[in-house]
Ligand code: 4AD
């Protein structure tokens with residue numbers, strides 16, 4: 001086996017011991033009889049000190065030949081050193097070259113974003129990308145484990161679907177044998193509602209697709225969404241669940257991924273403030289807020305009642321709060337067909353968008369769902385959708401309907417916010433955008 005006997009992340013356990021590490025050369029400097037190899041093993045980096053008189057001629061020659069991103073196994077003894085970034089160094093005894101690397105394209109100098117995106121398959125090895133993607137993994141683990149602990153059951157929903165759920169203008173279609181067109185799921189919500197009727201509290205988690213024609217720093221055509229759905233929960237219950245959920249995720253990242261946040265130079269004081277309750281404003285109040293702060297954010301011009309916000313409006317609203325803010329009760333006309341109208345004011349929906357601070361935009365969209373079969377059927381028709389396609393969904397209201405609510409949290413938006421990454425393309429290993437499908 002070529003497996004290492006230790007990893008950089010757990011090197012402290014091996015202080016004073018002889019270990020074999022396996023990884024890639026991140027950086028190398030030579031000073032006469034000394035060669036310093038900064039080895040990256042995926043869990044961290046460590047300085048490996050090769051002193052000519054301590055190693056065989058062959059090993060010293062191997063050290064001299066190592067280039068950026070060569071893979072190798074290095075055996076040596078672990079020595080505590082206060083000056084070392086991780087507190088430890090490795091005194092090299094033996095080096096085995098595994099795979100050479102010549103003219104690695106990503107050098108320590110600055111590269112343009114286009115170049116880096118073309119080399120995304122290599123770029124993910126760089127320290128900042130590595131930190132962002134580790135935090136992504138932590139966010140996903142935190143989200144699922146928190147829901148599991150709260151008694152939610154993961155309920156997987158299909159990606160190939162027959163119907164639209166979030167409007168018909170951004171569907172990806174593909175031929176589906178003799179059955180006509182299939183569409184890539186924009187959301188798992190409609191199916192997770194069926195799961196909710198079986199299990200009470202469920203969530204789905206997976207990739208979702210929107211053929212977004214917009215080229216913004218907040219939109220991907222393929223993004224990952226986690227969507228909890230709760231039976232008997234109303235709009236208020238829904239917002240309470242969301243603020244607890246988001247706070248728990250942020251707290252876990254602060255707890256377990258501090259080093260990565262440091263690499264990203266993230267100001268963590270703003271993340272420490274993310275505790276319930278989150279402020280709430282209505283859509284109407286948001287419209288007034290936008291009008292009274294005209295000119296503060298470019299593009300956030302006043303809107304007539306009934307129009308949806310653009311990204312600049314969201315940035316302006318969020319800038320007035322120190323933690324995520326709910327904007328609730330949007331006009332039904334700008335929202336999806338399944339949202340429950342406010343009984344006191346049927347022109348608005350019992351829904352909320354959760355806006356992240358610092359201009360990262362909407363991280364959650366959620367609502368109470370229509371549970372009345374007659375009203376739901378009417379809404380489906382009003383949206384120009386074919387009733388036949390939604391018979392199964394209407395069945396959920398015909399057999400033991402209950403008021404219920406749920407929401408969808410976009411993983412990449414949350415990761416962008418937590419890591420302080422301006423552009424969403426760096427928050428997923430291989431972003432899919434209007435102009436990008438390679439690599
Ligand atoms: O607000 P949306 O469209 O809501 C739904 O899809 C509901 N069915 C969710 C539910 O109630 N179960 O999308 C939810 C979230 C947004 O708040 C945003 O975080 C993310 O998904 N999102 C995107 N992320 C990246 N790129 C895009 N094109 C996105 N569109 C939505």
Ligand code: MG
Nearest residue numbers: 353362364365
């Ligand atoms: Mg939304």
